[in-house]
Amino acid sequence: MHDFDLHAPAGARKRKRIVGRGQGSGHGTTAGKGNKGQKARSGGKTYVGFEGGQMPLYRRLAQRGFSNYPFKKEVQIVNLEMIEKAYNEGELVNVTSLTAKRLIKGKALVKILAHGDISKKLTFKVGAVSKAAKEKIEKAGGVVDVS
Secondary structure: OOOOOOOOOOOOOOOOOOOOOOHHHOOOOOOOOOOOOHHHOOOOOOOOOOOOOOOOHHHHOOOOOOOOHHHOOOEEEEEHHHHHHHOOOOOEEEHHHHHHOOOOOOOOEEEEEOOOOOOOOOEEEEOEEOHHHHHHHHHOOOEEEEO
């Protein structure tokens, strides 16, 4: 036994089923697809929501109204108290630095909210800042650039 001789224990991986290779294989004749019918044919799939030819439910029900869901904007919020703990005097607060300090996830629109106090002079370059947060930041000597 060597350190580099790694393999899964017996029974951890199942052998691939080889079908349609004659009677001796155990999966001959119909190749595990039963007898005849649409699903036994090549390319014989149905779509999601297929009801055997009956008018599907999604076509029977009336479609009314409008959903804004596809056009919604994801906004991640960050409070001033979190920024106070994570940042040092004179640093730049933007999406990249917030992600690096794990205050937000991914590249999303960021809004700074006024919960908590801030005493450090910081430069903010984010998507949005609440009115109260802007006042607190500017009172502490910081700069707000909403882009």
